[in-house]
Amino acid sequence: MPNKTIKVCVRTRPTATFAAEQIVIDGDKNSIVINKKQTAEEAASTLNNAQTNFKFQFHHVLHNASQDTVYETLARDVVQDVVDGINGTIMTYGQTGSGKTFTMLGDMNNYMHRGIAPRCIAHVFAEVGARIETAYRISCTYMEIYNERIFDLLKALSDEDARAEYTIAEERGGRGVFVRGLTEVEVSSEAEALNLLYSGQLARTTAQHKLNRTSNRSHSIFTIVIQQQSRSGVSERVVTSKLNLVDLAGSERLKKTMESSDGASVPIDATLKKESMYINQSLTYLEQCVVALGRRGGGHVAYRQTKLTSVLKDALGGNCATLLFACMWGEAAHLEETVSTLRLASRMMRVQNSAHAVEQADPAKLAKRQELTIRELRQELLMHDALADRSGVKYDPYTPEEQRIIAAAVRRYATAEDGKDDAILEFESVRQMKEMCAQFKQLLRDAEDRAQRAATAASASMSHGNLFGGTGAAPPTAGGDAGDLGATQAAMEEAGFVGDAEAGRGISIGRAADGARPPTTDMAPKAPAAEAADHRSPDSASVADYSRGGAFDALGGGLSPESFGVDASDKGRAFEHYKRGAGAACNAQLAAAKQSRGARARARGETGAVETNDAKLAIDAAALQLRDKRAARRARARAAGQGEDDDDVVDEEEFFLMKAERDAKRAYRDAHGDWIKAKADHETAKLAVEATKAQLLDDFHKWFADVQRETGFDDDGGDGDDDKLDDQEQFDKMEMERIVSQDPDALAFFQAQKTRRANMTQNRTHLRQLHRNKRA
DSSP states (O other): OOOEEOEEEEEEOOOTTOOTTTEEEETTTTEEEEEOOOOHHHHHOSOOOOOOEEEEEOSEEESSOOHHHHIIIIIHHHHHHHHTTOOEEEEEEEBTTSSHHHHHTBOTTOSTTBOHHHHHHHHHHHHHHHOTTEEEEEEEEEEEEETTEEEETTSOTTOSOTTOOOEEEEETTTTEEEEETOOOEEEOSHHHHHHHHHHHHHTSOEEOOSSOTTEEOSEEEEEEEEEEEETTSSOOEEEEEEEEEEEOOOBOOHHHHHSOTTSOOOOOOHHHHHHHHHHHHHHHHHHHHHHHHHOSSOOOOOGGGSHHHHHTTTTTTSSSEEEEEEEEOOSGGGHHHHHHHHHHHHHHTTOEEOOOOEEEEOHHHHHHHHHHHHHHHHHHHHHHHHHTTOTTOOOSOOOHHHHHHHHHHHHHHHHSOTTSOTTTOOOOOHHHHHHHHHHHHHHHHHHHHHHHHHHHHHHHHHHOGGGGTTSOOOOOOTTOOHHHHHHHHHHHHHTTOOOEEETTTEEEOOOOOTTOOOOOOOOOOOOOOOOOSOOOOGGGSOGGGSTTTTHHHHHTTTOOHHHHTOOTTOHHHHHHHHHHTTTHHHHHHHHHHHHTTTHHHHHHHHHHHHHHHHHHHHHHHHHHHHHHHHHHHHHHHHHTTOOTTTOOOOOHHHHHHHHHHHHHHHHHHHHHHHHHHHHHHHHHHHHHHHHHHHHHHHHHHHHHHHHHHHHTOOGGGTTSOTTOOOHHHHHHHHHHHHHHHHOGGGHHHHHHHHHHHHHHHHTHHHHHHHHHHHHO
16 A cells, blocks of 8 residues: 555634734635744844744644534544554644644533544444444553653552553554553443543543643543454454544643743742653654654654654554644744644654554464364375375374374384384374374383382382391392292281282282272261241231231221231232222222223214225225226227227216216215314323323322331332332433434433543542652
């Protein structure tokens, strides 16, 4: 793939005091002209060669543009390339307070003003959901570079290991440059990725100064790693791509950030001064790398001067499609910083990257493919051996029986006399040769073991001569006769040792008899398990079992609960009791509504339906007869040599048929209208019945709650309203329904926003401690 230059887009921060006289923006030509005014000291100077006019040309210039325009202009193409398998990087660069973080993250409390990062996440998961033929694995990492140290923003906020050292590694032909040890979280939905983004943003180091209330004191990189593979299983190819969302810290001058509102000098905070020095130093090294990459002759690029340039090695001159948003603050007081920002952005346009997909092989599928290849090659070998009359060749692993046969042949070969061992071993395949070598090795080891055991037994007999009659004689060897072996056995039994002397094997522990069984230990029998279930009938626990069961009489309209066997935990039976007691009036109203529900409407509806069907049948019959009549008339016209449309005269019979069709259509319209009205009356009656039923149920729930409160019945184990939502849950449900009705795509953003607020509230103490640990 040919090299492509880094795309650069300049975005201006909206301001009421835009320096229109000194900054001229041409949106059609994507150019910016800056006319810098000379100061009084520069004008009075005799020799002044300072440049005052600057002209810059970029790929895009967005002046007072919305967040949606910023994303759709260039960022969408980069994200689309990442989903297709090409690495991508989106960076924001500029002075402090110029809108870099707003461009990248946006307003985290407003869905319409969300930034590039949330839109990228939504775009990625929308594309992944649409490509059902491809299997995706998506994971995220989030890091910041603060004072030339790397911090993991996805670690738990209470994790004390926040100052761990991380190393930057490079995997050629694979994932490229990455930070070893960072927390990599696999995500399966947009909401999960947004939660990681927002929780990591809470842990990012910020401070307040004159130009920015929440100035970022570090560079942050949120990385989305995408691995994709075909679901068909025919290919082991795995394509890996990553999207780096880089929010650089703003370059700043202590004179502007730390001076008071009246211009008087104030004491400079030591921590802010140190942070500013590290920020400006890393941005300076970044500019040096950009300048070195933009040279025509090439040369050495000092990526390792700072951690920022080391991490961004792929984005600067590597395998990546890079997009830079240069943010400028178009006020007269910041012209010098604006020129510096535009200079670096202009130099960035000369840097060329080579973006191509990175493909690797899935180890599991590659192993399966290799197994298939081996099976096919074995079949080829078998066919070759059959054609060459080599049917005895074996290519599969040897079985234990075959290994014993080869071992016996090896022993015969080892004990055969010289000159008579040629016909014992015959080599037919490489596998057979390796197996014979393995048997030779085993034979050698066995011989060495026997020699070692013999030497050990000899030394033991010398030191314990009384065991063999006190003579100091050595124990019998493997080659001794049966008498010596029996003597050894008898000596060991006399000495109290346990073991059997076996010919050729020395002393063994012994061999158990065929009918032997291990000894058993008497154990106390286990007690039978107690009955855990209560078999009492549910009807046996009635209100009569409760000492305060008279509450039913007070609340139930004087009906005794014992007469119905009502239980406060049985809502079904309690409802029947309520309908006969306190809710008798509402129940009677419901019954009357059901009885009279749409009686007249049903009658009209049935009549209207019959009339409608009859009218429809009449229309069909008249239309069929009229069609036959017209077909006959046209046939007579063709027989008479006339055209089909020459005879337009309608006879009396056809006229009556046309009139009957018209009357049937009119009757159909009237009957259909009556049927529609009847249906509406029926729906009205049905709604009235539903309203009465809902009122009856609401009254019953209130009555039942009062009964439970009066009787003191605990409803935790019964059929109570466990699934009833409280006020907060009901409010959340209504709010989610409102979000979905307005824009279904905003649901994940809304949920992540709630999670961020909850984390910020619950982990306030941990966040403060985390920031103190970083600055320590």
